[in-house]
Amino acid sequence: xxxxxxxxxxxxxxxxxxxxxxxxxxAWYEELLAGGAPSxxxxxxxxxxxxxxxxxxxxxxxxxxVLADPPPRLCDTELLEHLCRVRAxxxxxxxxxxxxGFES
Numbered sequence: 001x002x003x004x005x006x007x008x009x010x011x012x013x014x015x016x017x018x019x020x021x022x023x024x025x026x027a028w029y030e031e032l033l034a035g036g037a038p039s040x041x042x043x044x045x046x047x048x049x050x051x052x053x054x055x056x057x058x059x060x061x062x063x064x065x066v067l068a069d070p071p072p073r074l075c076d077t078e079l080l081e082h083l084c085r086v087r088a089x090x091x092x093x094x095x096x097x098x099x100x101g102f103e104s
Contacts, residue, residue, distance in 0.1 A: 011054035011055065012054070013053070013054055013056060017053070018053065018056065018089070019089065019090060019091055021046070021049045021050060021053060021064075022060075022064075022086045022087070022089040022090040022091075023090040023091075024042075024046045024049065025046050025050065025064075025067060025083075025086050025090075026083065026086055026087040026090045028042060028043055028046055029083050030087075047067075047068050050064050050065075050067065050068040051068050059085050060085055060086070060089050062082075062085075063081075063082035063083075063085040063086050064086065066078075066082045067082055067083070067086065
């Protein structure tokens with residue numbers, strides 16, 4: 001069976017690599033939200049890793065794109081929504097990400 005024309009150029013996504021990138025993104029932001037001082041150099045590397053991924057679709061892809069290149073008016077709630085999607089994709093169990101002062 002011949003693949004449809006829109007699927008011929010599709011890139012294969014290495015799910016292990018995708019998960020590893022999600023873990024690094026989540027870990028960096030969790031350290032920041034916990035009051036730590038994560039390295040900006042590490043963040044730059046993680047963002048470069050996101051940008052080097054093939055196009056990822058759906059909500060996870062949108063979350064990764066927003067984190068790699070945030071819009072100018074990204075509010076805290078939207079940031080947390082995207083971080084939670086990336087956190088869920090990392091597969092590492094943890095509590096819900098929260099900004100200090102925004103306890104549920």
